[in-house]
Amino acid sequence: MTMNLDFTDADRAFRQEVRDFLAEALPSDLRRKMVERRHLGKDDIVRWQRILNARGWAVPAWPVEWGGQPWTPTQRYIFQEEMALAHAPEGSPFNVNMIGPVIARFGTDEQKRRFLPRIANIDDWWCQGFSEPGAGSDLAALKTSAVRDGDDYVLNGQKIWTTQAQHADWMFALVRTDNSGRKQQGITFLLLEMRTPGITIRPIPSIDGIADLNEVFFDDVRVPVANRIGDEGRGWDYAKQLLGHERSGIARIGLSKERLSQLRHLEADLHERGILSDAERQRLRRRLAEVEVELRALELTQLRVVAADSHGGGANSAASILKVRGTELQQRMTELTLELAGPAGLPMPDHHHHDDRGADGWLEASAPFYFTMRKVSIFGGSNEIQKNIIAKTVLGL
Amino acid sequence: MDFDLNDEQRLLSESVNRFIADRYDFHAREAAMKQPEGFSREIWAQMAEMGLLGLPFAEADGGFGCGPVETMLVMEALGKGLVLEPYLATVVLAGGILRRVANEAQRAERVPAIITGDHVMALAHQEWPGPRHTTNRLMTRGVPVDGGWRLSGAKVAVIAGHAADELVVSAATPDGVGLFFVDPRADGIVRTTRAGYDGVRLADIAFADVHLKASALLGTAGGGGAVLDAVFEEANAALAAEAVGIMQDVLGMTADYLRTRTQFGVAIGSFQALQHRAVDMLMQVELSRSMAMLAAMSLDRPTGERRLHIAAVKAKIGQAGRFVGQQAVQLHGAIGLTNEYKIGHGFKRLTAIDALFGDSDHHLDMLAEAGGVPAIA
Numbered sequence: 001m002t003m004n005l006d007f008t009d010a011d012r013a014f015r016q017e018v019r020d021f022l023a024e025a026l027p028s029d030l031r032r033k034m035v036e037r038r039h040l041g042k043d044d045i046v047r048w049q050r051i052l053n054a055r056g057w058a059v060p061a062w063p064v065e066w067g068g069q070p071w072t073p074t075q076r077y078i079f080q081e082e083m084a085l086a087h088a089p090e091g092s093p094f095n096v097n098m099i100g101p102v103i104a105r106f107g108t109d110e111q112k113r114r115f116l117p118r119i120a121n122i123d124d125w126w127c128q129g130f131s132e133p134g135a136g137s138d139l140a141a142l143k144t145s146a147v148r149d150g151d152d153y154v155l156n157g158q159k160i161w162t163t164q165a166q167h168a169d170w171m172f173a174l175v176r177t178d179n180s181g182r183k184q185q186g187i188t189f190l191l192l193e194m195r196t197p198g199i200t201i202r203p204i205p206s207i208d209g210i211a212d213l214n215e216v217f218f219d220d221v222r223v224p225v226a227n228r229i230g231d232e233g234r235g236w237d238y239a240k241q242l243l244g245h246e247r248s249g250i251a252r253i254g255l256s257k258e259r260l261s262q263l264r265h266l267e268a269d270l271h272e273r274g275i276l277s278d279a280e281r282q283r284l285r286r287r288l289a290e291v292e293v294e295l296r297a298l299e300l301t302q303l304r305v306v307a308a309d310s311h312g313g314g315a316n317s318a319a320s321i322l323k324v325r326g327t328e329l330q331q332r333m334t335e336l337t338l339e340l341a342g343p344a345g346l347p348m349p350d351h352h353h354h355d356d357r358g359a360d361g362w363l364e365a366s367a368p369f370y371f372t373m374r375k376v377s378i379f380g381g382s383n384e385i386q387k388n389i390i391a392k393t394v395l396g397l
Numbered sequence: 398m399d400f401d402l403n404d405e406q407r408l409l410s411e412s413v414n415r416f417i418a419d420r421y422d423f424h425a426r427e428a429a430m431k432q433p434e435g436f437s438r439e440i441w442a443q444m445a446e447m448g449l450l451g452l453p454f455a456e457a458d459g460g461f462g463c464g465p466v467e468t469m470l471v472m473e474a475l476g477k478g479l480v481l482e483p484y485l486a487t488v489v490l491a492g493g494i495l496r497r498v499a500n501e502a503q504r505a506e507r508v509p510a511i512i513t514g515d516h517v518m519a520l521a522h523q524e525w526p527g528p529r530h531t532t533n534r535l536m537t538r539g540v541p542v543d544g545g546w547r548l549s550g551a552k553v554a555v556i557a558g559h560a561a562d563e564l565v566v567s568a569a570t571p572d573g574v575g576l577f578f579v580d581p582r583a584d585g586i587v588r589t590t591r592a593g594y595d596g597v598r599l600a601d602i603a604f605a606d607v608h609l610k611a612s613a614l615l616g617t618a619g620g621g622g623a624v625l626d627a628v629f630e631e632a633n634a635a636l637a638a639e640a641v642g643i644m645q646d647v648l649g650m651t652a653d654y655l656r657t658r659t660q661f662g663v664a665i666g667s668f669q670a671l672q673h674r675a676v677d678m679l680m681q682v683e684l685s686r687s688m689a690m691l692a693a694m695s696l697d698r699p700t701g702e703r704r705l706h707i708a709a710v711k712a713k714i715g716q717a718g719r720f721v722g723q724q725a726v727q728l729h730g731a732i733g734l735t736n737e738y739k740i741g742h743g744f745k746r747l748t749a750i751d752a753l754f755g756d757s758d759h760h761l762d763m764l765a766e767a768g769g770v771p772a773i774a
Contacts, residue, residue: 002399002403002406002464002466003399003400003401003402003466003690003693003694004398004399004694005398005691005694005695005773006398007398007774008398011398012774015774074398264768264769282765285765285766285768286761286762286765288765288769289712289761289762289764289765289769290712290761292709292764292769292770293709293712293713293761293764293770294684294713296688296691296709296713296770297684297685297687297688297709297713298684298687299773300687300688300690300691300773301683301684301687303398303400303687303773304400304687304690306398307398307399307400307401308400311401317679317683318683318686318687321679321680321683321684324680325680325684384673387672387673387676387677388669388672390676390679391666391672391673391675391676394676394679395652395655395666395672395675395676395679396652396656397652397655397656397666397667397671397672397675
């Protein structure tokens, strides 16, 4: 054997199987919404997640006994890529990528039985209660307090930037149970039901015209001790191990490929309709070439990490760049689409009343999508925090 | 999909890297540069002894029959040492032409001597004034005459042209681009040695009615353009690997410097502005490494696919090399500006690599024209 770019026959057959399933199973109205970058409602995401779950593919990275698939890292990569290329929604990241794996790894048997099947099917919609007004990049500075009182913790404090808390049945939260030691100690990981008395949600309108972000206030909220993950005071460790757990899809190569292919399609279509002049088209093609070169370099880097993981992997300095460069590229694509729309991209979409604009459906989503995608370099550890980590762990600075 | 080296490749990589670490530090390089030819014949002989000069040649010709991955490994290691010896000129460029179009007799006359380090060759193609990145539209003429050819014209910046025992010269013939073996000591040839800013010695070469035998032609008159295109793709893959070696070395030196240089009473690597710059460099190095691998893995692909993959690689390497080189100088401060320290030389070689065989802009134009890079599946 020598170095080569070819997927194995088994991987190719797997890709075809995924592709065939998606072509058959993805509802056309959902696909259309995705193509036009329209906002997906809770119902859309739940509907798709249940279709995937019925096929056994809703939570492929979980342990097999809880509905995971015995896929190789390469297959997980292919699955994610094909999902993106087929314009399939990603499902709820909080359910699938975050709380599910945490409970599967650190939860009690009782918690696993109770929560995991409902998480996989989105019978419960989960949100993440990590950030606070004074704890963003410095997450460990969080102050929401949980005081033990009999078989309950009593919570007081506030979370913020809680995505889709308005839909949520449950929240997984980091709370402070001890102030005496280092700030990373004394943090506890709790699961709380959003209907519990004392919880107030205030929506925060965001720059894309959607109100998916929220503040969540806790006023003497009682959470049973049975809903604690692992040990009291070790919540930081559990949360940390959750990040960087799944490396086969961090760079979102499939999404960026799909967006680039849409841009290529638009470039040709708008030129043909006389909207783009020859010179504008040439300039755009040149920019797309630049983006594609960057995307190809990142794709190869992602594949190197996937291949390393397939062999038992381990630390790899290539992995550390996937999130930073992946988000930068995703944002670049949205900029280019926005520029293509020009002044015709100014009108905001009406989420209550959708006009079918046929081939120009992408127009009114171009600006909101551009605005909202600024988030990807901020959440999950901002790109600056990622660089701090790389400087320390890889370069020894 | 496999990015791992096999055992032989790992061994090769280790031994070349050890050779560079042991025998080719910055002072050894300085000494080589001061030799009359601008490189060390002793090092060249050692590279021959290690078998490096024979790697890509067919076993039937006395070589090892190795492929692009082995060349990548050697070039990456040579990059770390900023090696001046004419590996690219002799083994990759002239060697690539020999492997592609030379007939058995032509190969038998040259390949064994190349492998032992006794025959340095150079490719004389670049012209000025003239188009910068094409393989056709040459002003040098090869005119058929009785029993041979008459060669007239001028070439510039011929890598290792000053030291070459033999040249391959591209020229326009009535049938298209032809490639010719030329003895640089023949009547009518004037060689002017030039010093490249990257430390690599070059020659400007003028040909005034130089008479060549019929047997000097490589392949067919008219077939040379396609051969050059393919050989330049191999050269760009090799340069990508060399650039990765340089960038890796430059990044390592920069990180060391940030850890040890103190100002304001602390290591300057404790400043976040500098940390993030170093991380930006690291990211470019890793992306470039991925692209150098893509180049090596693309060379045996069908022509169209290979061409666009290599274009993407060279476009990326040029930009990344420029960024990493500039930032390495910036983070070293004044020390980055002195010729007495390795960083500046790495920066200059990375600059030269972008300029050779089509820069970033040239390759981006090529991709824009083609409308995309073929998918990996």
